[in-house]
Amino acid sequence: MVRWSADGLVAVTGASGRLGSRLAFRLAAEGARQRLVVRDPAQAPRLADGRRLPECEIAVADGYRDTDAMRAAFAGVRTVFLVSARESADRVAQHTATVDAAVAAGVQRLVYTSFAGAAPDATFTFARDHWRTEQHLDDVAERTGLRVTVLRDNLYHHALTGFVGEDDVIRGPAGDGRVASVSHDDVADVATAVILDEKPARHDGATYEVTGPRALTLAEVAETFAEATGRAISYHAETEEEAYASRSGYGAEPFEVAGWVSSYTAIAAGELAHVSDDVGRLVGRPARSLAQWLDDYPAEWAHLRR
Template sequence: MARWAADGLVAVTGASGRLGSRLAFRLAAEGARQRLVVRDPARAPRLSDGRALPQGEVAVADGYRDTAAMRAAFDGVRTVFLVSAREAPDRVAQHAAMIDAAAAAGVERLVYTSFAGAAPDAVFTFARDHWRTEQHLADVAARTGLRWTVLRDNLYLHALSTFVGRDGVIRGPAADGRVAAVSHDDVADVATAVILDERPARHDGATYEVTGPQALTLDEVARILGQAAGRDLTYHPETEEEAYASRAGYGAEPFEVDGWVTSYTAIAAGELAHVSDDVGRLVGRPARSLAQWLDDYPGEWAHLRRA
């Protein structure tokens, strides 16, 4: 794939997380200069021998609410990769503050990780947050000239493995709906291709649907996970009422429980079934299937074997 000279500084937020760290290693391999934004500098991505990533600076901020530190982290940066914040009641406000900070710092481009089916009336409640963030990003861009690209990721394959309870059962009101889950690595590859493209302007204003190569029912997910783990895993389709009742004892806030339950009802509604070829077009190879991910990353789902 043709890429640009990587001569501008890239800020990677959430750089110690599953997605941000993967992008950081890819940018380092391509020779890009980057600023890794983390809460704890001890958790910043490092090479296997413990050395810092080449051409990698570290900026510390106590989360997205630490707007002064985030604003400083964006000084001198050409491109910001904005990993969406943890779910919270003020999540949209956190995203908006980061977008505003990027624009105020003179950042040229912002790449935001949104979610499949983002819309004001999306079944998945957190997808509504992503839609509101996308709207704020477009508004800021219209006022300031900030260039943007949105990556609408489907559910992560790793998340599917966490759906399995200790008893080997996936429980949720997904009915027989399908989900085109995607790997963190494929999202990181897409982000690398977008950020380092030698013709970055062709991604300006683009919204990419980042999905896996197939849409699976949760029955199929349980079967594939079970084959890899060497045990019987099954799917039990709950009603919405059963789903709320079964999660009532977790001690979670209502907005969290709503998000958990509607992640399943969004599958039932068909909102996560779309299969896109954006990974193939941008990366130059097909997206990983669930079976391929299980083969390639056994450590990511080892908890299923231990259960």
Template structure:
């Protein structure tokens, strides 16, 4: 077994960025994707296509992990069976002889977390802890990108976030932190550790609306909702209850303060300050192009 790193979700927002960074450092990596034509073409990489959505195909995942010493495990898409899929992936890693998992979790992961999807992350973390694998958990906050996509067609950012603040982070910051953890010469200090990965400051959705207004030249505003109003305003999408619960509870977690605390992880592990919301807007104009209509 060499130092092969498996990167799951390698065609996604974090996985793709991570793969590029690992390649630049000369790492030997295998990229797990759903479609080969979506895999980044990088030196020193292999590509493995997962045969089914998520991590449900255990044989496929075991093959993807074979010969690897470390797996970077991105959480699967939101799904009522996501915890079971994560557990299957962890079990496949154990069966394949993987030694270490770096899991991209979520800030405030806990069995009673307000954000319902954060409960899935807690359950996954518990399964990893019980697996016998060496592990590091990177708990990222909501992404700046998500905040920009909260804005509706009517230029209103609405939700039951109250006056709470969110320490949102960029995908680039998370990828840089993951790179530092995966390639550290001395991995000992990271084993068994959990790191929150956040932006440099926490901001309210009203402040986010002001920053977006300046960037777009439009009048974007924040409209607080009650929980009942939030469910009613999202009923038009016809989404299943578990998904709507996730949408609404992401705002509610801001209101409770569960996403408010900033952490020095980016500066410590990436060697630079984390991106603020305004800086992210400047650096990633394509990610909020939908607001420049």
């Protein structure tokens, strides 16, 4: 049974986002002292009455490129929760600069949100970025003694809602492959368990696979959405060539389009199908399935109820 320890200041990056804000509320509920790193203080998570979270400081940085501000935000911090940056051409450089800023500030522990199947040859191009970041973390840990824990999250349940087109069709070259998607809340619960474990050393050097309890095909995902919304949502398996052609008119940069398409081809390749019990082991309850998430968090998929 994990016991909580609120000892030491925790910095939460991306604290205004879906994952960071959820972790901030959980840490506050456990009495942890934390510093929320945000671009805009007005967007920092607050209590329902507008008050700041208890035992909570705010630090402002203009993204991970703002190295001086990040170093200042980490001053006096024992543990950093590093939410991966938005997809960009220099994403790995942003991650490595932030890791280096944490080390320069004297941070002892860092928990990083990576991605399922991170590898140098991963089908999903952005998973390669995560692998390169993990390699930098390994190098830094060896040189400096930084204690690192990696959370390899699968695709989020919420992200799958974005796969549904305006015509109620999920289109992509995923074939009959499966994806073990996970909720932001389950990831936040895992992060809380790791960060506030009374015996944190048990997580040093660990890599956790944070997945949902089932791996679904996109046809099954579409059926699940259809049942929840009452609409005829379906899945159409594109070829890879069709996928690139259908996304060519968005005006996105090539690396973005490659990331979009390869998220589907990674599913087809079976690289997102692994189901782990790490949520259950660390949190003490099973991960939420896609159907459970739809039942429990209707506000998260209100955009599907057109």
